[in-house]
Amino acid sequence: MSLRRKRITIPEKVNVKFLENTLQFEGPKGKLILNIPDLVQLDIIDNKIIVNPINKKLKKAKSLAGFICKEISNIFIGLLEKIQYRLELRGVGYRAQIKNNQLELYLGYSHSNIINIPDDLTVSVQSNNEIVIEGINKNKVGLLAAQIRYLRPPEPYKGKGIFYKGEKIILKPGKSGKK
Template sequence: MASPITSSFQTSNLRSAFLGERKGFIVYSAPASNVGFLKKTVECKESRIGKQPIEVPNNVTLKLEGQALEVKGPLGQLSMTYPREVVVEKEDSGFLRVKKAVETRRANQMHGLFRTLTDNMVVGVSKGFEKRLQLIGVGYRATLEGRILVLSLGFSHPVRMNLPDGIQVKVEENTRIIVSGYDKSEIGQFAASIRKWRPPEPYKGKGVKYADEIVRRKEGKAGKKK
């Protein structure tokens, strides 16, 4: 005669689970048909951004080898290796397309992301990108010494920042900084490192902010009423 544990496991519903024996008690799970079972199928919809073609200008050359793409233009050269969830194809019309290789949730997430990254590469080497910052505060100023950006932000010493390769910086009226280049991620990272030294404070708005940034102001503490 089979043990209670074995017989219960053999006669249980396929969707039920056997929990085993614990502290001398035999614990059984209830069939899923008794407690309710919710099953939801997740559909992998095609990304609206990912399915858009990428226009390649005449002054940009592409080199595609397997999952690696190299883009070269008048401003510079960029390369990227794609994950196995997506593939890159060059059409006869000159457009570039990023497609899903498999129908999974991760592939759906990677589709739109890598299409955007690919478009940034093409636009970057042909037209370039720029990020503008503004210094607000008494005595706040910026100057260039060759490939070194010098910032006076109210510290006891000036802040000196070396410019990365492929990044150009222009200073206007000592209070406006323009960071430009062909790699959008590098531009954003360097601009963020400048802003990090003195983020804008919410009371008087002093600090380093992006030109299109809106700083939410707070009302200062009122003096004591007499």
Template structure:
């Protein structure tokens, strides 16, 4: 039994959910999001909560049960508030700056990296070594932050690169003479 899947998703005031077939649409003060669930789960809206139940005992149905419930919970959170990922840049000369809808990254490569910010995502740079990615879709925010981080992952010897705020990088010992 899925511990996550068993819990109903409560709808806060100002948020409404509508189910038609396998598609759920959540409306709130910050916008509208929709999700189409697989045929392995059933979505129902009762009172002020959304419940997800599996349509069998197969392994796939149990996998989709918890995942679908989490996606619905993220949608409810997304239409009321924003998701946020913070990145830190460490390294001599490494910096980021925002120019319109393009994030310019100077990461010690032979060229500057121009990262186009997708629609629905806001990126801010309060300092040249900090990047904040915000949006209403949890999956999209995480994907954009991961794509930015992929340009220069933290290396294990000096720790230089782009890391999530608070991420611990295990430092390796250098070569001995």
């Protein structure tokens, strides 16, 4: 059963306010705001959030209702326990370090790549080739991880690049040469 048809229970440690198409969340880790589109109807009844499409015949309204349910559940996870992404650098000479609220990456290019770290996210580097990104907003954490990964995506021939922690790729065979 999809989240759209369920009622989302509000955790005890989180306060939710609904004001003019915006949901305001306040929890132990921080505050977040979610804008609600016009095609979605939202009700808070008995410590539960009920999300329904305004017109059940419109495909866009139904998909937005499901999307808003997933966003709300991600916000609850972020407010109760921080969202964490781990990236692993694999390759000779690949390393990372933090300087002046910027992440400096050496990825085999002739220059270093510098990424500015947003104020609401915390980034740490462990053992020069593992990057840990933490925050309460899953969208921002995932976006920063994707931006870092875009600089050197995993390469299937040599197994080099930036990987999510625990990610495995199947290596392709190289050229076999003349026979």
